[in-house]
Amino acid sequence: MANLETMTAVDEELSKRHIDLDPGGYFLIYLDREADLICAKHFTNVIDERGLAADPETGKPIPAKGKVERTETKIYTGRTAKELCVKLFEEDKESCPVTMFDHAAYLGREFMRAEQALKTGTEYVQD
Numbered sequence: 001m002a003n004l005e006t007m008t009a010v011d012e013e014l015s016k017r018h019i020d021l022d023p024g025g026y027f028l029i030y031l032d033r034e035a036d037l038i039c040a041k042h043f044t045n046v047i048d049e050r051g052l053a054a055d056p057e058t059g060k061p062i063p064a065k066g067k068v069e070r071t072e073t074k075i076y077t078g079r080t081a082k083e084l085c086v087k088l089f090e091e092d093k094e095s096c097p098v099t100m101f102d103h104a105a106y107l108g109r110e111f112m113r114a115e116q117a118l119k120t121g122t123e124y125v126q127d
Contacts, residue, residue: 015127019106021045021053024099025073026062029110029126031118032077038084038114040107041072042097073097081111 027040045053045062052061055070062068074097078084085108089096098104110126117124 019102020100021047021051022098022100022103023047024097024103026053027076027107028072029107029114029124031114031124033118035077036079036118037077038079038081038111038118040076040084040088040111042074042076043070043072044097078111081108081115084111 023046025042025044027042029038029040031037032039044056046056046059048054048059048061054061062070076084076088076092078087088098088107089104098107113127114124116122
């Protein structure tokens with residue numbers, strides 16, 4: 001059986017690594033507990049010369065923390081992580097905004113965390 005402390009340490013260390021941002025945009029993931037849904041709002045971005053996500057309309061960097069007033073391009077919803085992945089990656093193949101494998105893997109992990117929080121009634125905070 002895996003050691004929980006070791007698994008947590010590995011995850012914390014990996015969360016510190018550099019990641020390239022997806023030019024296809026980013027997602028804000030949240031739970032709609034009344035509807036029992038995992039929701040993922042997609043937003044467009046451009047990647048500037050510094051590698052930062054920027055608003056395509058203003059060219060200004062999008063802050064990683066804090067509130068930003070932007071309009072999503074689409075909201076994906078699912079009752080499970082699997083259903084949400086099928087909708088995003090299989091049913092929406094032609095217009096799927098995810099352009100990088102590591103972004104797809106990240107979303108799958110986050111959808112699983114969100115599903116677990118939905119099942120258990122615990123808080124979900126996107127990593």
